[in-house]
Amino acid sequence: MDPKEFDSENAKETFRKHIDSYIYNYPFDLALFPEDKIFIKDLVKSLYFKPGVWAKIEQLRRKDIEQKVNGVDYPVNYNNMIGTCVLSALVARDKRLSDKIIYGTSRGGGTHDIGKTGISDLVVHKEGTYTPQERLAMQMHSLLTLKMLEEEGEDDYITKECGYGHHIWIKPPKDPLAKIKSYPDVSEDFVLSVPARIVCIADTIDSIVKGRPHRKSNEYRVGSVSRAKSEIYRESRIWEQNPDGIHFDPDLVPYFMKYLNRIPTDDGNHQ
Ligand SMILES: [Fe+2]
Numbered sequence: 001m002d003p004k005e006f007d008s009e010n011a012k013e014t015f016r017k018h019i020d021s022y023i024y025n026y027p028f029d030l031a032l033f034p035e036d037k038i039f040i041k042d043l044v045k046s047l048y049f050k051p052g053v054w055a056k057i058e059q060l061r062r063k064d065i066e067q068k069v070n071g072v073d074y075p076v077n078y079n080n081m082i083g084t085c086v087l088s089a090l091v092a093r094d095k096r097l098s099d100k101i102i103y104g105t106s107r108g109g110g111t112h113d114i115g116k117t118g119i120s121d122l123v124v125h126k127e128g129t130y131t132p133q134e135r136l137a138m139q140m141h142s143l144l145t146l147k148m149l150e151e152e153g154e155d156d157y158i159t160k161e162c163g164y165g166h167h168i169w170i171k172p173p174k175d176p177l178a179k180i181k182s183y184p185d186v187s188e189d190f191v192l193s194v195p196a197r198i199v200c201i202a203d204t205i206d207s208i209v210k211g212r213p214h215r216k217s218n219e220y221r222v223g224s225v226s227r228a229k230s231e232i233y234r235e236s237r238i239w240e241q242n243p244d245g246i247h248f249d250p251d252l253v254p255y256f257m258k259y260l261n262r263i264p265t266d267d268g269n270h271q
Helices: 008-023 034-045 051-066 076-094 099-111 114-118 132-138 141-151 157-165 194-210 224-234 253-260
Strands: none
Touching: 008 034, 008 051, 008 076, 034 076, 034 099, 051 076, 051 099, 051 114, 051 141, 076 099, 076 194, 076 253, 099 157, 099 194, 114 141, 141 157, 157 194, 194 224, 194 253, 224 253
């Protein structure tokens, strides 16, 4: 999409409306407190991107809608960036990071997957399991996000780190088969920034709770919060079920559990 052909103010307004929908119950109830909602609404009002970045964000939303598959009735990848933006901002605030870092982390959450606009829709919106070649193509998206942000003149390093690093494990697995889960490949002494660690967990939680077209089930609510909790706990330490690498920063896990514990299920209980 040519950035000249669309209005970045409209893209921002659409983004803001989706943030509003998200914090007021769709597609799952995050059960935010009033002060959390005010915090997010104020943050989003001040959200600034260059027109070319808004174009990529909006392009992802439109591609999602065009490619609607498997009965999913919301723009999946776009909505995941919305959810990741919200959760990342809340955790960055709760962790008492500086305003600059909170802002950069929320921007990172809101743009982390724009690189998917550079990958074939046949892969991005595929139903079912990826072939090895498709997985490799898909794994280019975080590098593409960084490339696109740089091409559009994004100058905030925090936002770029989140795009580049949101699929990097904090301690990559040694097992060559497991290693493919952490991408792009980084040197052994690479240290993932805290904002990227936050976006990594927020992205995972949001996608598990909502479901994705390439997974068989798009169920959310019943059981999905428990699955998200199990995965976050399982991959935040080395133990028999996660033997040789650490995906999620264990110091950040409790900050996310606070929100997961609040999500009500269909029966009104908490998972
Ligand atoms: Fe991603």
